[in-house]
Amino acid sequence: MAQATDPYALFAEWLAEAEKSEPNDPNALCLATSTPEGRPSARMVLLKGHDDRGFVFYTNLESRKGEQLAANPFAAMCFHWKSLRRSIRVEGQIESVTDAEADAYYATRPRGSRIGAWASRQSRPLEGRWALEKAVADYTMKFGVSAIPRPAFWSGFRLIPDRIEFWRDMPFRLHERRVFHPEGEAWREEALYP
Numbered sequence: 001m002a003q004a005t006d007p008y009a010l011f012a013e014w015l016a017e018a019e020k021s022e023p024n025d026p027n028a029l030c031l032a033t034s035t036p037e038g039r040p041s042a043r044m045v046l047l048k049g050h051d052d053r054g055f056v057f058y059t060n061l062e063s064r065k066g067e068q069l070a071a072n073p074f075a076a077m078c079f080h081w082k083s084l085r086r087s088i089r090v091e092g093q094i095e096s097v098t099d100a101e102a103d104a105y106y107a108t109r110p111r112g113s114r115i116g117a118w119a120s121r122q123s124r125p126l127e128g129r130w131a132l133e134k135a136v137a138d139y140t141m142k143f144g145v146s147a148i149p150r151p152a153f154w155s156g157f158r159l160i161p162d163r164i165e166f167w168r169d170m171p172f173r174l175h176e177r178r179v180f181h182p183e184g185e186a187w188r189e190e191a192l193y194p
C-alpha cells in the first residue's frame with residue numbers, strides 16, 4: 001500500500017518551492033480570527049515556525065488579533081503563492097508558544113525590530129507618525145547598547161491544525177484539492193471537487 005502523505009512534509013516542500021519563486025515574503029499568510037460572537041477579521045502575518053506541532057506566528061498580544069485569540073482561540077490561515085498558482089489553507093485551535101520559544105525567536109530579530117516591538121501599541125489609535133517616532137527614539141535611548149528583553153505583550157501563537165488543504169491550479173479551473181484530517185497519530189486524506 002502506498003505510504004500516506006505527511007501534510008507537514010508536503011507543506012515544507014511547497015514552502016521551499018515558494019522560497020525559490022516568490023519575489024518576497026514567501027512565508028506570508030492571511031490569518032483569520034473572530035470574536036466570540038463569530039465576527040471574523042483577517043490580516044497578513046509571517047510564518048515563523050512550522051513542524052509537526054503546528055504553524056507559528058508572532059504578534060502583539062494586545063492587538064486586535066491578540067484580543068480575539070485570547071477570547072476565541074481558533075484561527076484559519078491561507079497561503080497563496082501567485083507565481084506557483086498554489087494555495088494552502090490551515091484551520092484549527094490556537095495555543096501560545098512558550099516564553100522560551102518566544103524569547104529565542106525575539107533574539108533573532110534585528111535590533112530595530114526589537115525596539116519597534118516595544119514602541120508599537122499595535123492596533124490602537126496613533127496620534128500622528130511623530131508619536132511612533134518619539135516612542136522609537138525613547139526606547140532606543142532607554143536600552144542604549146544593553147540587551148533588549150522581549151516585551152511581555154509580544155509573543156507567538158501556534159495554530160494546531162485539524163484541517164490542512166493543498167490547492168493546485170489545473171487547466172479549465174479543474175483544480176486539485178487535497179484535504180488532510182488528523183486521525184489519532186495519522187492523517188486521513190480526502191479529495192474535494194474544485
Ligand SMILES: Cc1cc2nc3c(=O)[nH]c(=O)nc-3n(C[C@H](O)[C@H](O)[C@H](O)COP(=O)(O)O)c2cc1C
Pocket residue numbers: 025028041042043044045046047057058059060063064065066122123
Ligand atoms: C506581508 C505582511 C506581513 C506581516 N507580518 C506580520 C506579523 O508577522 N505579525 C504582525 O503582528 N503583523 C504583521 N503584519 C501586519 C498585520 O497585517 C496587521 O496590520 C497587524 O498585525 C495588526 O493587525 P490586527 O489589528 O488585526 O491585530 C504584516 C503585514 C504584511 C502585509
